[in-house]
Amino acid sequence: MGARQTEIEVVQNWYETVGEQDVEAALSLLAADVEWNEPDGFFVSGVYHSPDAVLENVLEPSAQEFETFAVQPDRFLNDGSTVVALGSFRATTHQGEQIESPFAHVWEVDDGQIVRLTNYTDTALWQ
Template sequence: MDARQILQKYYEYANAGDWDRWCDLFADDQVMDEQLAGHIEGLEVLRSMMKGMGTMYRVFRNEPVHFLVDGEKAAAVSHLTAVSASGEPIEAEVMNFFRIVDGKIAYMANYHDTVPFQVLSQD
């Protein structure tokens, strides 16, 4: 898969709640700087963390708006719509940066408004 296809699958799998296939897009030694979860290194750590996604959200949709791809670097602008486990709505604009090496996401960082996610600390 090329970088654009990987980005498309990233959002497709996330929106389907298919976190196993979503994790398969990442390299074994992946590094992620996730605005809420912090610094995450290694695919197995990421897989373990993602097992909780189904209980954190009743609804989770992250719809891509625009992709920018330049070789192994890519960015995606998206809109996230979710409902927390307690039923609180979440709406946020998101910007993700990716470095894709040998067909896998080697590095990812995300940036978004954290205020809508404060409901998660109350769940």
């Protein structure tokens, strides 16, 4: 077994595995009782409490709702178990409309697993 990943590495690994569409690897990074918070007005709004709920309510709809959907972090800030990722969502609708929306993701990592995510984004851009 390799060295324990830092909190930033765990979060970076999440973005990499999702970008590679390696859903199994992405879900393995989530704690069994993860708390996943998506803002009201976002197309996947809600609070989800398990890897399966994140798959069914966030990852699968993101893939189905859009022709392309990418989550691109540009910067990471770390303070203990908290990691903040700043970046942009980039999507293309099935009708060819381009959407770009900045985000701030606040992650909590405990013992190498993601225990909480809160997504902050401009939900009006998704209407």
